[in-house]
Amino acid sequence: MSPTASYRSTQRYVDDTNVLVTDFVGSTGRARLIDSFSVARGRGARLLAPDHEILRVLEGVEGEMGLSFVFAPRRELGTRPIPLERFKPFGIRCSQKGGLLLLRTSLPAQALELEGARARGRFRLRAGERVIFSLTYNAEAPGVVPPLGEAALERLRETEAYWRQWASRARYQGPYERLVRRSALALKLLCFAPSGAVIAAPTTSLPETRGGSRNWDYRYCWLRDAAFTTRALTRLGYLDESAAYLGWLLHSTRLTWPRLQTLYSVYGGPSAPERVVPELSGYAGSRPVRVGNAASHQHQLDVYGEVIDAFSELLPHLGRVDGETRKMLTGFARTLAERWPEPDHGIWEIRGEPAQYTHSKVMAWAGLERFASISLRCGWRASFDAREEAKRIREAIEREGFNPTLPSYVQSFGGRALDASLLTLPLTRYCSPSDARFEATRSAVVSALAAPGLLIRRYAPGSDGLEGTEGAFALCNFWLAEGLALAGRPVEALRWFRAVVDRLNPLGLAPEELDPREPPPAGTFPSERAAGSGAYLGNYPQGFSHVGLINSACEISRALASARVSGRRSA
Amino acid sequence: MNVGSALLWGFSATVVLTTMLSGARALGLTRIDIPFMLGTLFTSDRDRAKWAGFLFHFLNGWLFAFVYVAAFESTGYRSALFGMAIGAVHAAFVLIVAMGLLPAFHPRMASETHGPDPTRLLEPPGFLALNYGRGTPTATFAAHLIYGALLGFFYRGG
Numbered sequence: 001m002s003p004t005a006s007y008r009s010t011q012r013y014v015d016d017t018n019v020l021v022t023d024f025v026g027s028t029g030r031a032r033l034i035d036s037f038s039v040a041r042g043r044g045a046r047l048l049a050p051d052h053e054i055l056r057v058l059e060g061v062e063g064e065m066g067l068s069f070v071f072a073p074r075r076e077l078g079t080r081p082i083p084l085e086r087f088k089p090f091g092i093r094c095s096q097k098g099g100l101l102l103l104r105t106s107l108p109a110q111a112l113e114l115e116g117a118r119a120r121g122r123f124r125l126r127a128g129e130r131v132i133f134s135l136t137y138n139a140e141a142p143g144v145v146p147p148l149g150e151a152a153l154e155r156l157r158e159t160e161a162y163w164r165q166w167a168s169r170a171r172y173q174g175p176y177e178r179l180v181r182r183s184a185l186a187l188k189l190l191c192f193a194p195s196g197a198v199i200a201a202p203t204t205s206l207p208e209t210r211g212g213s214r215n216w217d218y219r220y221c222w223l224r225d226a227a228f229t230t231r232a233l234t235r236l237g238y239l240d241e242s243a244a245y246l247g248w249l250l251h252s253t254r255l256t257w258p259r260l261q262t263l264y265s266v267y268g269g270p271s272a273p274e275r276v277v278p279e280l281s282g283y284a285g286s287r288p289v290r291v292g293n294a295a296s297h298q299h300q301l302d303v304y305g306e307v308i309d310a311f312s313e314l315l316p317h318l319g320r321v322d323g324e325t326r327k328m329l330t331g332f333a334r335t336l337a338e339r340w341p342e343p344d345h346g347i348w349e350i351r352g353e354p355a356q357y358t359h360s361k362v363m364a365w366a367g368l369e370r371f372a373s374i375s376l377r378c379g380w381r382a383s384f385d386a387r388e389e390a391k392r393i394r395e396a397i398e399r400e401g402f403n404p405t406l407p408s409y410v411q412s413f414g415g416r417a418l419d420a421s422l423l424t425l426p427l428t429r430y431c432s433p434s435d436a437r438f439e440a441t442r443s444a445v446v447s448a449l450a451a452p453g454l455l456i457r458r459y460a461p462g463s464d465g466l467e468g469t470e471g472a473f474a475l476c477n478f479w480l481a482e483g484l485a486l487a488g489r490p491v492e493a494l495r496w497f498r499a500v501v502d503r504l505n506p507l508g509l510a511p512e513e514l515d516p517r518e519p520p521p522a523g524t525f526p527s528e529r530a531a532g533s534g535a536y537l538g539n540y541p542q543g544f545s546h547v548g549l550i551n552s553a554c555e556i557s558r559a560l561a562s563a564r565v566s567g568r569r570s571a
Numbered sequence: 572m573n574v575g576s577a578l579l580w581g582f583s584a585t586v587v588l589t590t591m592l593s594g595a596r597a598l599g600l601t602r603i604d605i606p607f608m609l610g611t612l613f614t615s616d617r618d619r620a621k622w623a624g625f626l627f628h629f630l631n632g633w634l635f636a637f638v639y640v641a642a643f644e645s646t647g648y649r650s651a652l653f654g655m656a657i658g659a660v661h662a663a664f665v666l667i668v669a670m671g672l673l674p675a676f677h678p679r680m681a682s683e684t685h686g687p688d689p690t691r692l693l694e695p696p697g698f699l700a701l702n703y704g705r706g707t708p709t710a711t712f713a714a715h716l717i718y719g720a721l722l723g724f725f726y727r728g729g
Contacts, residue, residue: 047615047616047617048611048615048617048679048692048693049617087702088683089683089684089685089686090681090686090687090694095704097599098596098599098600098602098704099602100602100694138602138694139602140596140602140603140604140607141601141602141603141604141608141694141696141700141702141703141704141707142604142607142608142611142680142693142694142695142696142703143602143693143694144692144693144694145681145686145687145692145693145694146687146692147686147687147688147689147692151688151689
């Protein structure tokens with residue numbers, strides 16, 4: 001959908017909703033396009049409605065504007081067109097995966113031209129006029145054909161009200177409140193409602209370098225990312241979503257228990273075979289485009305720790321813990337106790353030989369420590385001593401994961417390379433944020449991995465064995481900021497926090513990585529900025545980055561509050 | 572008429588018919604969900620409609636068995652083949668007559684002459700219920716043929 005003559009456009013969300021507004025400004029007039037996925041609330045959720053609906057309302061704001069649209073649905077990653085047919089008097093339909101995809105519009109039928117697998121139209125819109133488009137999907141028949149007109153506007157109002165109500169539940173007060181709520185709303189869109197799974201990002205193969213080969217499929221549920229997400233949502237008070245994830249986790253890992261895979265499908269399937277799609281040229285010519293993810297079969301020790309840690313955060317909000325959950329967690333902890341000395345592929349899923357990654361060992365320590373605390377709280381007895389094993393891991397980390405000549409903790413045992421994942425040590429409560437060894441590590445990591453513009457890379461360029469370079473990893477800035485806030489240094493924390501936040505696009509959605517060569521755009525809040533800074537790299541929007549934003553904002557807010565209290569006391 | 576046999580095999584044939592249509596839906600041959608379509612005659616609550624429609628459909632299948640049995644008894648002839656012939660007529664009636672009339676009496680169904688409104692917003696079936704997928708006539712015929720065949724083969728007259 002776009003104006004037929006030259007135009008400028010800006011995008012924003014309606015405040016505290018996932019309803020998107022695109023403003024078109026042309027030489028003869030202005031128009032506003034409002035996009036939403038219809039959501040019904042309360043009793044309305046059970047009433048007749050299509051399985052899914054994308055509702056687009058186009059409004060003439062000023063003057064007059066010519067607009068055109070194309071509807072050309074495709075399957076198999078856009079490589080196969082789907083034949084369309086008229087469905088009088090309802091609109092244009094096609095069959096997709098056995099279901100009915102139906103496009104309806106309030107434009108007169110003759111405004112739509114149909115040519116095989118493509119429908120198109122042109123029309124003029126004056127100030128005060130409105131055109132509605134509804135794209136619905138129904139898996140079963142009879143499908144529900146939602147009416148247009150006032151009924152459609154009511155669905156839009158209902159959807160806005162749903163999101164506002166959801167966003168209002170966020171328990172956060174502090175700097176960047178709107179942005180924290182935006183992050184929560186973005187995370188909610190990554191939750192797959194039918195199963196409770198949380199995907200890492202909704203895209204595949206958006207490149208980590210433009211034109212490069214670091215293109216991965218993130219449309220899966222990484223246990224690590226999902227555990228981080230759960231923790232952030234729990235922190236903001238969204239306990240339903242956290243509990244839903246836990247339910248999904250216990251269900252989906254049943255097939256592989258007590259072994260945990262790195263990632264699963266949203267339905268809990270353990271298989272994600274990776275293949276290249278040669279027909280697609282990729283974003284900005286970045287080949288190959290991949291579907292599936294070979295990391296699913298990597299051994300990643302930290303995943304066990306993340307899952308147990310996420311559960312321990314949720315535990316105070318849960319009622320009784322049932323026997324099945326106890327069995328699952330005990331199995332994960334036992335696996336950790338048995339397998340922690342093994343090398344793995346680490347948090348960054350490096351596709352080379354497995355190594356003894358320090359971060360993985362720290363998470364193994366965290367998992368066993370949390371399990372010991374949970375056992376104590378719930379009165380469980382295990383056949384192994386989790387705390388004793390955690391102590392052994394700590395000894396190994398202190399002996400082999402710290403290089404006194406640097407001096408710093410290091411990426412892998414016995415090595416000299418630095419890694420931004422080490423910034424999580426105080427976040428996992430492995431050490432105090434002002435611990436001398438950690439303070440030295442933080443300084444070393446910052447001086448080794450900070451890129452221009454106060455952005456942090458996850459590791460030194462080229463150390464992952466892949467060709468080409470990549471951007472700075474947004475989450476690493478948030479880890480650094482959270483650690484500084486924990487250490488009672490909120491002003492410094494805000495500096496690193498802002499380095500990423502100031503680069504967010506007008507929608508406030510975060511990518512996986514940022515190109516440090518691109519300067520931050522002007523404007524204090526994302527919605528005030530011009531779009532298309534070109535700084536975004538990797539799959540988008542990235543749950544990991546939004547989780548980091550929420551967690552660091554919460555910690556900065558807490559640190560600022562205690563600084564104010566101690567300031568008042570000393571005054 | 573052997574009421575006990577009619578009840579038993581009417582029940583069994585309905586189970587098979589319902590399973591076949593659900594299976595055809597799962598295989599992507601058709602989208603038709605007869606229980607949902609029938610249930611929405613009574614309620615606009617999606618969950619309740621599914622349950623009510625399922626019961627109504629099941630009861631229908633059971634009662635229709637007596638029509639088949641009456642045909643067996645009155646002709647004095649019963650076989651799987653004869654049951655299938657009745658099933659074919661039954662399916663043709665459902666697809667051509669009942670589906671055609673449905674938008675006229677279904678309180679929540681839109682029609683092809685009047686677009687949807689906030690009350691009548693269910694997709695109409697169209698000729699041979701083809702709006703619900705090209706495989707709908709085939710799946711419906713197959714299910715009714717098997718329904719008739721089971722009754723014709725297993726029903727024992729009184």
